[in-house]
Amino acid sequence: AQSVTQLDSHVSVSEGTPVLLRCNYSSSYSPSLFWYVQHPNKGLQLLLKYTSAATLVKGINGFEAEFKKSETSFHLTKPSAHMSDAAEYFCVVTHGSSNTGKLIFGQGTTLQVKP
């Protein structure tokens, strides 16, 4: 069965410093992987998605993630954090071998950005 594990429930960085949010996946198939962001009392916004075309995926707002099959990881990074990046981040994997069907969410990582 597919699953994702977000290794940190809470990450705190200073504004202008790099961000690293860690995610490991488990999948019997070649997975489809996503990162979503949720600001307080808001909906889920797609940051980026891994479509197997390239292992380094660039998303919105300067975020990117690298798919590493050997490490079963899909960590999210950003070179320089902004205050507006403070939010909840979810690593997500598709259920099953197709690219349709339900999404399986990780437990979430709360990103705090200090001035």
Next chain:
Amino acid sequence: AAGVIQSPRHLIKEKRETATLKCYPIPRHDTVYWYQQGPGQDPQFLISFYEKMQSDKGSIPDRFSAQQFSDYHSELNMSSLELGDSALYFCASSSTGTGNYGYTFGSGTRLTVV
């Protein structure tokens, strides 16, 4: 561009009452998904519909039911509400052509049971 529309945005109900949540998918999207996100929790899959037929079922209580109509909008019906049903309920839609790559979430309905 049109997004996934959910109504109402907020809903307050008393225990044992019923609630109906509505979801209007992106035009030409044929698949609708419902998720429940409890306080401080990650979203949990409830149920999905493809072309008006139930396509998958997750951890949806028997007190809940859902359907997709001919215009592709979907409704989640919740009866005998319990305090633990208080959560943010998300609807998402996609088309089989784009699958998860075109998955779009609505802003959610926040249900509070008192």
